[in-house]
Amino acid sequence: MNELEFYDKVGKINGWDFCKLNVTTEGVKWDFYEEVTKRCKSSDILLDVGTGGGENLLRIASSLLFLVGIDLSRGMMETAQSSLEKSEVPNVRFSQMSSDNLQFPTGFFDVISSCHAPFVPNEIAKVLKNGGTFLTQQVSEADKLNLKTAFKRGQNFWEVDGALKESYLKDLKAAGFTKVQSFEYDAIDYYQRPEDLIFLLKHTPIIPDFGQGENDLVILSDFIDNNRTDKGIRTNSKRFLIIANK
Helix, strand or coil: CCHHHHHHHHHHHHCCCCCCCCEEEECCCCCHHHHHHHCCCCCCEEEEECCCCCHHHHHHHHHCCEEEEEECCHHHHHHHHHHHHHHCCCCEEEEECCCCCCCCCCCCEEEEEEECCCCCHHHHHHHEEEEEEEEEEEECCCCCHHHHHHHCCCCCCCCCCCHHHHHHHHHHHHCCCEEEEEEEEEEEEEECCHHHHHHHHHHCCCCCCCCCCCCHHHHHHHHHHHHEECCEEEEEEEEEEEEEEC
16 A cells, blocks of 8 residues: 555545544644644635645634645545535635645745645745745654664654754755744653554554554564553654744
8 A cells, every 4th residue: 555545545534633542742842733823814824735634724724814725635635625514614625736736826825834744845935925934844753763663664764863854954945945943852652552552553654554564463562561651652752843934
């Protein structure tokens, strides 16, 4: 199963909403969409690249004039559209679209966001107004490091930690962005039950094709035994935030 097929499958099941997971986290330094709204005016138009099931866009809709969420996955867009219809939020639209080719007028958006999704700096710069702000949160290579080490495979497991951040910083500056800032945190996650961890692995690409490997369940069982604490099953969430002005 390739990555797009994976996201289509997840999107049809639950979008990208993990609010029912029993997990506590220590050391998170920001909430991404709160950081987005801090930089928005009520008259602003926002684009969310890689919006997934649209849950976060619907949550912040009252803070802006108009919001557009795009995602390449048809499954995600089906979930987002269903959630929009149920919410009756009037100022949000969703569209299936690739981040490689943003089909909007030049300089149309005041703010652009992208959370845990790929983006193309030149495309972002094209559709963002002069003076506009772009914010992105991405997963660092050292995310869920003990889990990926246990399986000896995983999302960006063989990549140097920090490489993606440095690449994005360089490309954003080359695309004409100024005052490009970056921040990061490495938080501790405690999953309360094995089924919470299994849900995570089945609905994210952290361990590719989880459950299909001959020893996956044995490895997971050993991981749980070796990382169980009084607070829960321990792993980490490493994230970086980039804020860039055009």
